[in-house]
Amino acid sequence: MTASFASRPHFPRRAVVTAGMPYGNKGLHFGHIGGVFVPADFYARFLRDRIGAQNVVFVSGTDCYGSPIMEGYRKLAAQGYEGTITDYVSSNHQAQKDALAAYEVSLNFYGGSGLDPAKPVHAAMTDALITRLYERGYLTKRETLQFYDTEAHQFLNGRQVQGRCPVPGCKSEKAYADECDLGHQFEPEDLISPISQVTGTVPELRPVANWYFDLPAFEEDLKKLDGEWSCDPQVRDVVATTVREFLVPPAIYIKNELREQFDAIAQQLPAHTVNEPKGNAASFSVAFESWDARDEAREVLDSHSIRFRAGKCLLPFRITGNIDWGVPAPDLDNTCGLTVWCWPESLWAPISFTKTLLQEDPATAAANACDPSVLPAAYSSCDWHDWWCEGNDAQVFQFIGQDNIYFYCVAQPAIWEALDWNLFQDTPVANYHILFMNKKASSSGAIKPPMAADLLSHYTPEQLRCHWLSLGLGAKAVSFAPKPYDTSVSHKDKKTGEEVLVKDDPRVVDPALKESAFLTNIFNRLARSCFYGAQKHLDGKLPRSSATPAAASACDEATLAFELAMYELDFPRAMAVAEDFGREANKLWDAASKAAKDDEAAYEQALADAFCALRTLTLLMHPAAPAGCQMICEHLNIDPALFFSWDHAFESIPQLLEGAGIDPASHQLVELPPRTDFFSKHESQFKKK
Numbered sequence: 001m002t003a004s005f006a007s008r009p010h011f012p013r014r015a016v017v018t019a020g021m022p023y024g025n026k027g028l029h030f031g032h033i034g035g036v037f038v039p040a041d042f043y044a045r046f047l048r049d050r051i052g053a054q055n056v057v058f059v060s061g062t063d064c065y066g067s068p069i070m071e072g073y074r075k076l077a078a079q080g081y082e083g084t085i086t087d088y089v090s091s092n093h094q095a096q097k098d099a100l101a102a103y104e105v106s107l108n109f110y111g112g113s114g115l116d117p118a119k120p121v122h123a124a125m126t127d128a129l130i131t132r133l134y135e136r137g138y139l140t141k142r143e144t145l146q147f148y149d150t151e152a153h154q155f156l157n158g159r160q161v162q163g164r165c166p167v168p169g170c171k172s173e174k175a176y177a178d179e180c181d182l183g184h185q186f187e188p189e190d191l192i193s194p195i196s197q198v199t200g201t202v203p204e205l206r207p208v209a210n211w212y213f214d215l216p217a218f219e220e221d222l223k224k225l226d227g228e229w230s231c232d233p234q235v236r237d238v239v240a241t242t243v244r245e246f247l248v249p250p251a252i253y254i255k256n257e258l259r260e261q262f263d264a265i266a267q268q269l270p271a272h273t274v275n276e277p278k279g280n281a282a283s284f285s286v287a288f289e290s291w292d293a294r295d296e297a298r299e300v301l302d303s304h305s306i307r308f309r310a311g312k313c314l315l316p317f318r319i320t321g322n323i324d325w326g327v328p329a330p331d332l333d334n335t336c337g338l339t340v341w342c343w344p345e346s347l348w349a350p351i352s353f354t355k356t357l358l359q360e361d362p363a364t365a366a367a368n369a370c371d372p373s374v375l376p377a378a379y380s381s382c383d384w385h386d387w388w389c390e391g392n393d394a395q396v397f398q399f400i401g402q403d404n405i406y407f408y409c410v411a412q413p414a415i416w417e418a419l420d421w422n423l424f425q426d427t428p429v430a431n432y433h434i435l436f437m438n439k440k441a442s443s444s445g446a447i448k449p450p451m452a453a454d455l456l457s458h459y460t461p462e463q464l465r466c467h468w469l470s471l472g473l474g475a476k477a478v479s480f481a482p483k484p485y486d487t488s489v490s491h492k493d494k495k496t497g498e499e500v501l502v503k504d505d506p507r508v509v510d511p512a513l514k515e516s517a518f519l520t521n522i523f524n525r526l527a528r529s530c531f532y533g534a535q536k537h538l539d540g541k542l543p544r545s546s547a548t549p550a551a552a553s554a555c556d557e558a559t560l561a562f563e564l565a566m567y568e569l570d571f572p573r574a575m576a577v578a579e580d581f582g583r584e585a586n587k588l589w590d591a592a593s594k595a596a597k598d599d600e601a602a603y604e605q606a607l608a609d610a611f612c613a614l615r616t617l618t619l620l621m622h623p624a625a626p627a628g629c630q631m632i633c634e635h636l637n638i639d640p641a642l643f644f645s646w647d648h649a650f651e652s653i654p655q656l657l658e659g660a661g662i663d664p665a666s667h668q669l670v671e672l673p674p675r676t677d678f679f680s681k682h683e684s685q686f687k688k689k
Contacts (some may be wrong), residue, residue, distance in 0.1 A: 068340030
């Protein structure tokens with residue numbers, strides 16, 4: 001699609017923006033912020049400008065329940081921590097909220113699934129939803145195996161068992177009871193070399209009863225949705241590709257050297273198809289008509305000691321568990337005392353957060369927001385159905401990491417369909433991993449990423465926001481390589497022979513500051529030139545002449561191109577549009593102002609074109625660098641609600657003022673003191689004298 005007035009994209013009347021929920025057992029590292037929350041905030045801020053703040057709800061929160069939290073609390077309590085598990089989660093929640101606020105992430109509501117005020121709302125939503133699934137016949141009680149520590153005399157939650165992932169092709173050495181750290185799911189009995197993290201012993205498997213959602217029943221619905229996503233410009237390729245991996249017949253994989261043993265017992269298996277290995281593949285596959293037929297085959301293979309691995313497919317999706325720290329599950333069919341597995345309830349937690357936000361009084365709502373300044377006086381509706389259900393011209397944009405595609409793009413759509421609550425499927429906005437020094441970093445892995453708060457000792461929030469938004473995580477995994485953390489060797493000192501690290505080499509440019517140069521140099525210079533020029537030549541007022549048609553046309557073209565890129569959720573392209581426009585505007589100002597050095601009329605015309613460009617650039621960059629752009633708006637002395645509204649996106653500053661009943665000729669700009677920066681470098685980046 002080419003950007004033009006005739007083909008401007010349609011945005012919904014209302015929008016919900018969500019960001020993946022971090023666990024309540026830790027603070028936020030840079031991957032949480034740069035890979036999910038900053039992109040989500042960029043889009044939420046744009047939508048507030050585009051469709052009105054009263055029509056946008058941006059929610060997320062701490063995932064309070066589940067085995068990772070229990071395990072983190074257990075370890076801390078063993079070290080002498082005296083608080084409750086709620087205290088533990090609450091302190092981590094506040095640390096997360098503080099980090100988000102420091103990066104100017106403007107969540108309308110950042111709550112906790114197990115913390116007030118969202119806790120009772122989420123518990124009621126969970127009860128109603130699971131009861132609904134049960135009544136509609138989509139829940140089945142299954143007896144499965146769970147790890148039991150015979151030395152500690154207790155069942156182990158998911159994170160208290162660790163082994164190797166059994167999924168073919170996965171190299172994760174950090175797999176838990178039923179999923180690995182790369183997001184692959186499997187049955188506990190498939191985990192390779194399990195070890196109890198409580199006692200260090202090998203646990204045994206014992207039967208337990210839980211409720212499972214009939215995910216395989218929605219295969220055709222998911223195939224249809226996957227086809228729609230494949231053609232949707234707002235859905236990234238990684239989503240449809242990943243979903244498709246699960247829409248295959250249930251299969252097992254057996255190494256070629258075991259073919260003779262397999263052939264000897266093949267007749268004992270349910271109906272199946274053997275797929276010969278392709279090329280140099282080390283295994284052949286055996287496909288079955290259903291997941292339960294494959295389970296039957298697994299028992300036969302186990303009884304004959306034939307090792308195998310299970311492939312991806314649609315399996316019944318576990319809803320409940322038996323750990324203490326979880327949302328209580330409703331008592332169904334004489335099954336009592338169960339809690340809800342944290343992954344299912346995290347799928348509808350954003351609905352609970354939305355409902356909580358809309359029913360809170362303004363003071364309480366402000367207390368749970370990361371940036372109360374973005375809260376509207378009132379939302380366009382206080383009924384959560386108007387935000388999450390079809391027929392209301394609403395849309396939900398769910399920002400997630402690629403590891404979570406299975407949950408949000410396979411399990412969730414099926415659950416939404418099963419509920420028959422008229423919920424529409426979210427628009428998933430999935431990012432690949434943001435790497436650290438070209439390696440996948442995890443706070444629970446060998447490579448420890450820097451915590452988000454620590455990065456602010458070296459960079460300003462807006463420098464990092466613009467860098468992360470330009471990385472292109474929607475297309476591939478990209479490395480974040482901040483120079484202050486780069487301990488690789490740059491060279492050897494010729495005099496001493498000692499190794500000089502990259503972080504200590506003044507000749508090495510910091511990759512994380514690439515986009516910062518546009519903020520602190522180009523954008524900053526254009527803004528300063530406008531205000532200082534007006535103060536020196538026009539008594540602090542706007543130019544009396546209008547921008548030239550060429551300058552006005554360039555503004556319109558950039559605005560349309562930016563809007564289209566944002567509609568397609570192509571954030572690097574949107575950032576490039578703004579940067580290219582700003583660089584060209586600054587170049588034109590340089591040339592025009594120098595040529596008009598002794599011509600006041602020509603200088604005023606150059607200034608009029610520069611103000612026209614500044615107005616557009618500030619509007620486009622507002623979602624990425626909000627603080628600096630709002631400062632520009634303050635010095636223009638224009639109401640931010642008017643200036644940043646896309647209802648007036650194609651109006652110049654004089655036109656904005658005239659529409660508000662203000663005479664542009666008498667409008668006074670707010671004086672800009674000498675050497676003021678709208679976008680400053682971090683203090684650590686200035687050369688020391």
